[in-house]
Amino acid sequence: MHTYIVTVTAADRVGIIHAVTGAISEQGGTIKELSQTVLRGYFTIILAVEFDGPRDPKGLREAVHTRGERFDLNVAVIPDEGRHVDPVPGGERFILTVLGQDRPGTIHRIAGSLARRGVNIVDLHARTEGPRFSLVMEAYLPPELGPAELRGELEQFGAELGMEVYLQHENIFLATNEPRPVRVGSARNPEGSDVVVPH
Amino acid sequence: MYRTEDVLATLGMVRQHKLDVRTVTMGIDLQSCAAPDVATLCDRVRHRLLHFAGRLREVCQEVQGRYGIPIVNRRIAVSPIASVAAGHDTEGLVAVARTLDATAAEVGVDLVGGFTAQVQKGWTEAEKRLIEALPVVLSTTRRVCSSVNVGTTAAGINMDAIALLGRVLVDTAERTRASDGFGCAKLVIFGNAPTDNPFMAGAFHGAGEPDCVINIGVSGPGVVKAAVEDLVRNAKVRPTLGEIAEEIKSTAFRVTRVGELIGREVASRLGVAFGIVDLSLAPTPQVGDSVGEILQAMGVERLGAPGSTAALALLNDAVKKGGSFASSSVGGLSGAFVAVSEDAALAQAVACGDLTLAKLEAMTAVCSVGLDMIAVPGDTDPETLAALIADEVAIGVINHKTTAVRIIPVPGKAAGERAVFGGLFGEMDILPIHAAGGSTAFVRHGGRIPAPLSSLRN
Numbered sequence: 286m287h288t289y290i291v292t293v294t295a296a297d298r299v300g301i302i303h304a305v306t307g308a309i310s311e312q313g314g315t316i317k318e319l320s321q322t323v324l325r326g327y328f329t330i331i332l333a334v335e336f337d338g339p340r341d342p343k344g345l346r347e348a349v350h351t352r353g354e355r356f357d358l359n360v361a362v363i364p365d366e367g368r369h370v371d372p373v374p375g376g377e378r379f380i381l382t383v384l385g386q387d388r389p390g391t392i393h394r395i396a397g398s399l400a401r402r403g404v405n406i407v408d409l410h411a412r413t414e415g416p417r418f419s420l421v422m423e424a425y426l427p428p429e430l431g432p433a434e435l436r437g438e439l440e441q442f443g444a445e446l447g448m449e450v451y452l453q454h455e456n457i458f459l460a461t462n463e464p465r466p467v468r469v470g471s472a473r474n475p476e477g478s479d480v481v482v483p484h
Numbered sequence: 485m486y487r488t489e490d491v492l493a494t495l496g497m498v499r500q501h502k503l504d505v506r507t508v509t510m511g512i513d514l515q516s517c518a519a520p521d522v523a524t525l526c527d528r529v530r531h532r533l534l535h536f537a538g539r540l541r542e543v544c545q546e547v548q549g550r551y552g553i554p555i556v557n558r559r560i561a562v563s564p565i566a567s568v569a570a571g572h573d574t575e576g577l578v579a580v581a582r583t584l585d586a587t588a589a590e591v592g593v594d595l596v597g598g599f600t601a602q603v604q605k606g607w608t609e610a611e612k613r614l615i616e617a618l619p620v621v622l623s624t625t626r627r628v629c630s631s632v633n634v635g636t637t638a639a640g641i642n643m644d645a646i647a648l649l650g651r652v653l654v655d656t657a658e659r660t661r662a663s664d665g666f667g668c669a670k671l672v673i674f675g676n677a678p679t680d681n682p683f684m685a686g687a688f689h690g691a692g693e694p695d696c697v698i699n700i701g702v703s704g705p706g707v708v709k710a711a712v713e714d715l716v717r718n719a720k721v722r723p724t725l726g727e728i729a730e731e732i733k734s735t736a737f738r739v740t741r742v743g744e745l746i747g748r749e750v751a752s753r754l755g756v757a758f759g760i761v762d763l764s765l766a767p768t769p770q771v772g773d774s775v776g777e778i779l780q781a782m783g784v785e786r787l788g789a790p791g792s793t794a795a796l797a798l799l800n801d802a803v804k805k806g807g808s809f810a811s812s813s814v815g816g817l818s819g820a821f822v823a824v825s826e827d828a829a830l831a832q833a834v835a836c837g838d839l840t841l842a843k844l845e846a847m848t849a850v851c852s853v854g855l856d857m858i859a860v861p862g863d864t865d866p867e868t869l870a871a872l873i874a875d876e877v878a879i880g881v882i883n884h885k886t887t888a889v890r891i892i893p894v895p896g897k898a899a900g901e902r903a904v905f906g907g908l909f910g911e912m913d914i915l916p917i918h919a920a921g922g923s924t925a926f927v928r929h930g931g932r933i934p935a936p937l938s939s940l941r942n
Contacts, residue, residue, distance in 0.1 A: 382495055432552070452552065453495065469745065
């Protein structure tokens with residue numbers, strides 16, 4: 286099997302997903318994973334598509350673009366060569382929240398301090414509403430980095446920026462927002478230290 | 485991907501509304517420590533506490549660090565000492581209490597509960613001795629908490645024990661006169677006591693429990709109050725009481741889940757059983773951390789006014805429903821506490837004359853505890869205190885629920901004067917007891933009030 290990563294960006298309109306998936310289907314591809322969002326009126330999607338034989342990325346890009354011509358799609362296709370490795374092996378997932386006055390460079394500075402500690406950001410959503418800035422980030426902490434230690438650093442960093450910074454383990458949000466049984470340990474690591482505790 | 489709104493809602497509970505794990509309480513069975521000589525008994529008690537609770541402080545700190553949820557107190561609840569120390573004299577009982585006190589300090593817990601006797605149907609020699617030893621124990625130890633169960637729906641009410649406890653309260657108060665009778669704040673007198681309650685002063689490790697268990701007391705009056713306030717403020721149309729109950733339920737769900745998460749993690753790290761989460765709205769004297777303020781948010785501006793009981797009933801029931809859905813391991817008391825001196829809004833309502841002892845008694849018929857942290861005049865006679873206990877226990881026994889009494893006769897002070905207990909125990913104006921001394925003969929009859937009928941329930 287041959288996998289390609291397809292990304293598409295365009296001004297949001299009705300029918301884009303229909304066009305993109307239609308092109309993939311015509312080319313004989315199967316979608317293995319997909320994530321899509323709309324930000325300030327702009328649609329963006331990333332897909333992992335599997336084919337039974339090799340494809341020319343350029344041809345694939347052309348096919349998607351042509352099928353969605355009326356949407357003026359920006360399309361990019363790269364082959365998934367299976368070279369990706371887990372950036373934080375054995376890490377646990379935490380939610381980082383930043384709230385405060387909007388100011389330039391906040392995300393850059395926070396991302397920099399996380400990168401220095403080996404923290405891998407896997408999901409990030411930030412927005413400004415008037416002068417208020419909010420950011421919610423999902424990130425993997427390396428096992429050797431204690432959350433209390435990082436929390437202290439980030440709070441101090443936040444204080445310097447005049448912002449509130451909170452680091453909470455994912456389990457807190459799973460417990461409070463999902464009705465399934467409470468889990469302790471690493472909730473997404475069934476082969477690791479995961480403990481699913483039935484009631 | 486989490487919705488930003490969900491993340492902020494959960495975060496807000498911790499950040500703004502003082503959600504915390506009020507107590508991680510380790511229950512430890514001490515039955516195997518029984519020994520014919522006191523020194524051996526005390527030595528066994530100490531070693532067993534060290535064995536199970538030696539890492540409690542360290543593990544709680546680890547879990548607090550991992551989750552960023554404050555664990556405010558660590559506590560230990562032990563088997564009723566009246567059974568463990570049966571056969572020993574008063575000096576022996578006091579020695580056990582001092583061992584508990586010292587070992588609690590050694591392992592870094594602030595209170596240890598279980599200096600307890602269960603005498604609802606009658607008392608053994610040991611249980612009577614334990615109750616008689618209470619004034620000495622409560623006035624000479626710092627961390628030891630006591631409870632006495634004097635009634636159950638199945639057995640009735642032991643009025644002899646209640647009469648003795650009236651005298652014990654007066655003696656204990658006198659011995660702790662300098663702190664406004666504070667020794668009495670460490671004694672809870674129960675009807676239908678739960679065996680797995682993690683909250684002090686009434687925690688003990690009851691029959692049917694394993695060797696060691698972790699029980700969690702979660703609180704969150706601030707969280708519930710904020711949820712009700714937001715609902716009322718943001719709704720375009722005034723919300724109905726049914727809608728308010730739904731809001732409390734969903735908030736209770738979230739609070740309970742946090743407690744269960746922390747409890748299971750602590751238990752797992754210590755390698756002991758997880759017991760229950762007790763979601764009780766336990767107030768602290770801090771503004772914003774008050775059960776009274778929840779009732780005010782529901783529209784009962786003057787606490788003690790007609791409607792207070794109905795509002796409290798709604799609150800208590802909604803908390804239980806939300807908690808029950810969140811976890812199958814809900815136990816203990818799980819409801820709303822109306823601990824007067826510990827709740828700034830309730831204490832204020834007493835000070836301005838809105839909230840009376842009679843109204844509090846009515847409210848306790850629908851809440852989860854009873855007459856809790858209530859200062860009464862120091863010259864109240866023992867029989868009147870006993871009668872007050874009997875009334876409260878009767879409410880629990882007849883209604884198949886737990887009730888408890890924690891009253892403090894404040895030596896040298898009269899109704900309207902200020903009693904100050906300090907810290908989380910708060911302060912309040914001393915409440916008068918109406919018609920005090922008017923039921924002495926009733927109490928002096930003694931004996932047992934028979935168990936209530938369980939049929940013809942109308």
